[in-house]
Amino acid sequence: MNDRLAADLDRAFPDLMRELQAGVYSGVRRMVPTGADAEDITQEVFIRAYRAMDGYPPERIRQLNLPGWIWTIAVNLCRNAARTRSRRPRTVELDRDAFEAGMGPEASAVLSDENRRWADRLSQLSSPQRTAVVLRHVVGLSYADIAEATGRVEGTVKADVHRGIAKLKETVT
Incomplete structure (x- = not known):
C-alpha cells in the first residue's frame, strides 16, 4: 500500500x-x-x-x-x-445503530443498556488504559503499533492493556 x-x-x-x-x-x-x-x-x-x-x-x-x-x-x-x-x-444521543438495524424498542433498549454498561466500564479505566485496551482488543492493533500511536513504550502499553483488562474483569464479576 x-x-x-x-x-x-x-x-x-x-x-x-x-x-x-x-x-x-x-x-x-x-x-x-x-x-x-x-x-x-x-x-x-x-x-x-x-x-x-x-x-x-x-x-x-x-x-x-x-x-x-x-x-x-x-x-x-x-x-x-x-x-x-x-x-x-x-x-444525550439516541442509539442510532439499533434504529438502523430495524430493532424494536425492547431489543433496542437491551442493546442500548449493554452499550451503556460497557461504556461505563471503559470510562472507569484511566485514559492510557482505555486507549490501549480499545486499540488492542477492539481495533486489533499490535503492541508496537499501539506504542507508536500513543507515543508510549511498548512495555508500558502491555502493562496498560493487562491492567485495563484486569479492571474490566473486576467490574463484570
Whole structure:
C-alpha cells in the first residue's frame, strides 16, 4: 500500500480508507461518547492523513507504518475532542445503530443498556488504559503499533492493556 500511495496518492488513498476506515471508526467510537463525534473524528483522521501525505516526499510515504501513523492521528484527535468536550454542556444521543438495524424498542433498549454498561466500564479505566485496551482488543492493533500511536513504550502499553483488562474483569464479576 505504501508504494501505491507514494506513486499515486489520489488513486491509492481511497483504497487506504476502505481498508482502515471501519476499524478506525470502531475504535474511535469507544473513545468518544457519541456516534456523531466518532464519525467526525474518523473523517478528520483521513483528511489530515491525506493532507500530510500530500506534502510528503514519496520516500517518506514508503517508510510510514500506516496503521500506527493513522492511529496516532486518531488518538490525538480523540484527546482534543475530550478537552473540548469538557468545556461544553452534555447531550444525550439516541442509539442510532439499533434504529438502523430495524430493532424494536425492547431489543433496542437491551442493546442500548449493554452499550451503556460497557461504556461505563471503559470510562472507569484511566485514559492510557482505555486507549490501549480499545486499540488492542477492539481495533486489533499490535503492541508496537499501539506504542507508536500513543507515543508510549511498548512495555508500558502491555502493562496498560493487562491492567485495563484486569479492571474490566473486576467490574463484570
